[in-house]
Amino acid sequence: MSEAQQNSESSGWEYKGGTLHCNGLSLEELRLRLRQKYGHLGSPVFVYSAGILRENVMKYRDALQPLESRGMLSYSLKANSNPYLITELRDAGVAAATTVSGNEILMALKCGFLPEEIIFNGNGKQSWEVEMAVNRGVLLNIDSVFDAHRLVSISRRLGSRAKVLLRLNPVISVQTHPYLATALANSKFGIEMEQVEEVLKILSSAKAHGNNVSASNLIELRGVHIHIGSAISEVEAYVEVAKAAAKTLRHIQNNGWPEASTINLGGGLCIAEEIPVIGKDICNGRGPESDINENPKESSDSSTATINPPTPKELVAAVLPYLPEEAVLILEPGRSLVATSGVIMTDIIGVKRNGDKEFIVVDAAMTEVIRPALYGAVHQVAYVTCPHEQETAEFDIVGPVCESGDFILQGCQLHPGSSFVIWTAGAYCSSMSSNYNLRPHVVEVMVTSSKDFKVIRSPQTFDDLVKKYKAQYFSVPSPS
Ligand SMILES: Cc1ncc(COP(=O)(O)O)c(C=O)c1O
Numbered sequence: 001m002s003e004a005q006q007n008s009e010s011s012g013w014e015y016k017g018g019t020l021h022c023n024g025l026s027l028e029e030l031r032l033r034l035r036q037k038y039g040h041l042g043s044p045v046f047v048y049s050a051g052i053l054r055e056n057v058m059k060y061r062d063a064l065q066p067l068e069s070r071g072m073l074s075y076s077l078k079a080n081s082n083p084y085l086i087t088e089l090r091d092a093g094v095a096a097a098t099t100v101s102g103n104e105i106l107m108a109l110k111c112g113f114l115p116e117e118i119i120f121n122g123n124g125k126q127s128w129e130v131e132m133a134v135n136r137g138v139l140l141n142i143d144s145v146f147d148a149h150r151l152v153s154i155s156r157r158l159g160s161r162a163k164v165l166l167r168l169n170p171v172i173s174v175q176t177h178p179y180l181a182t183a184l185a186n187s188k189f190g191i192e193m194e195q196v197e198e199v200l201k202i203l204s205s206a207k208a209h210g211n212n213v214s215a216s217n218l219i220e221l222r223g224v225h226i227h228i229g230s231a232i233s234e235v236e237a238y239v240e241v242a243k244a245a246a247k248t249l250r251h252i253q254n255n256g257w258p259e260a261s262t263i264n265l266g267g268g269l270c271i272a273e274e275i276p277v278i279g280k281d282i283c284n285g286r287g288p289e290s291d292i293n294e295n296p297k298e299s300s301d302s303s304t305a306t307i308n309p310p311t312p313k314e315l316v317a318a319v320l321p322y323l324p325e326e327a328v329l330i331l332e333p334g335r336s337l338v339a340t341s342g343v344i345m346t347d348i349i350g351v352k353r354n355g356d357k358e359f360i361v362v363d364a365a366m367t368e369v370i371r372p373a374l375y376g377a378v379h380q381v382a383y384v385t386c387p388h389e390q391e392t393a394e395f396d397i398v399g400p401v402c403e404s405g406d407f408i409l410q411g412c413q414l415h416p417g418s419s420f421v422i423w424t425a426g427a428y429c430s431s432m433s434s435n436y437n438l439r440p441h442v443v444e445v446m447v448t449s450s451k452d453f454k455v456i457r458s459p460q461t462f463d464d465l466v467k468k469y470k471a472q473y474f475s476v477p478s479p480s
Pocket residue numbers: 076078079098121227229230231266267268269332333334335336
C-alpha cells in the first residue's frame with residue numbers, strides 16, 4: 001500500500017466553510033505553503049487527489065470482475081505520465097500500461113510494469129521503438145501494412161518473437177470532436193478492414209522464414225485492437241466495436257491463428273462536464289454545494305456541457321454479450337481514470353474590459369491546459385474560496401500567453417475572487433503542457449492527507465529552460 005493510500009482520510013474535492021478542500025486539505029493552505037516554498041513558481045499548480053485515482057480504478061476493476069482473469073485494465077499513459085500517478089494507479093490494481101512512444105515504454109518499465117504488461121500502440125512507430133518493444137517482449141499493435149512489414153523484418157533480424165494485436169479501423173463514427181475520433185473513414189489510425197487480409201499474409205510469411213526462433217512462431221498474433229476515439233458518451237458505439245472485433249478475431253482464428261483470443265476495445269469513455277463543445281460555454285460561478293457533481297444528469301439547459309456519462313460497468317455489460325466466451329478483454333482508459341483526480345489552481349492576475357467583453361486574466365494558460373484551444377474542450381472553473389459578494393457578471397477567463405486562442409473558459413457568469421480551480425485537469429493537461437513563451441512547466445502536487453501533500457513534479461526554473469542550450473550562445477553567463 002502506498003503512502004498516500006495509508007494517509008488519506010477523506011478522498012476527493014469538497015467545500016468546507018466556503019473553501020475547496022482536497023482529501024481534507026484546504027487549497028488556501030496549500031496555496032500559501034507553495035508560495036512560501038517556491039515564490040512565484042508556486043502558482044499555477046496541478047493538484048491531484050490520490051483517493052479519487054483509487055476510486056476510479058475500483059470502478060473499472062468492479063466492471064471487469066465478471067471476466068475474472070480474462071479482464072485486463074490497462075492505463076493509457078498519454079493521459080498523464082507523471083510517474084507518481086502511474087505508480088499510484090498500479091498500486092490500486094491497474095494491471096497494464098498502454099504506451100504510444102518508446103519513452104512511454106521506458107517510463108512504464110521504470111514505474112514497475114513488466115514488459116509483458118505493456119502494450120505499444122502507434123501509427124508511426126520508429127525502428128528503434130519497435131526493436132526495443134520486440135527485444136523486451138512488449139505487446140505491439142500493428143497499425144498498417146508498412147508497420148507489419150517493418151515488424152516482420154525487425155523480428156527476423158533480432159531473431160525474436162513478436163507478440164502482436166491488429167489495430168483495426170472498422171469505420172465507426174462517434175459523437176465527439178473530429179480531432180478526438182480515431183476510426184472515421186479518413187482517420188490516420190488502424191488497418192482498414194479491406195487490408196486485414198494483406199496484413200495477415202505478411203505475418204504468415206514471417207511464420208515460414210523464422211531463423212533463430214521456431215519457424216512457425218516468429219509472430220505471435222494474439223488478437224485485435226480497436227480504439228474509436230475519446231470523450232465518447234454512447235455505449236452503443238462500443239457495442240459496434242465489440243461486434244467488429246469479435247468478427248475479425250474469428251476470421252483470424254480460422255485463418256491460421258487459432259490461439260488468438262485477445263480483444264482490446266481501447267479507451268475513450270467520457271467523463272462528466274467534459275463533452276467537447278466548440279465555442280462558448282457557460283460557467284455558473286458555481287457555489288459550494290454544486291461544484292462537484294459525481295453523477296450529473298443530462299442538462300435541461302442546452303448551453304451547458306454536462307451529461308450523464310456511461311460508467312465502466314455499463315460499458316462492460318453492454319459489450320460482454322458480443323464477445324466470444326473465451327476472449328480476453330482489455331480496456332485501456334486514460335481520461336476516465338485520471339481526469340477527475342486533478343485540478344489546476346490558478347491565481348487571478350487582473351480584470352480588464354475590451355469593447356463589450358470583460359476578461360479575467362489568470363496565471364494558468366494554454367501551456368497547462370491546451371484542450372480548449374485545440375478542440376474546444378470545456379473545463380469548468382470554480383472558486384478556491386467562494387466570494388461573499390453575490391453580484392456576478394459575464395467574463396472570459398484567459399491566460400497570459402501571447403495568443404488570442406489562449407482562453408480557459410468563455411462566457412462565465414461569476415464574481416472575480418482571487419483564485420480559481422480548473423476542473424478535470426488530471427488528464428491531457430500536464431502531459432500536453434509546453435514551454436511556449438518560455439513558460440516553465442509548473443509544480444504538481446499529490447494530496448496525501450488532510451495535513452500533507454507531496455511535490456510530485458518540481459516547477460521548472462529559468463535555468464532549467466536554458467541549460468539545454470550551449471553556454472557560448474549566451475552573451476551574459478548565468479549567475480552561478
Ligand atoms: C490507442 C489508445 N488507447 C487508449 C486511449 C485512451 O483514451 P481516453 O483517454 O480517451 O480513455 C487512447 C487515447 O487517445 C488511444 O489512442
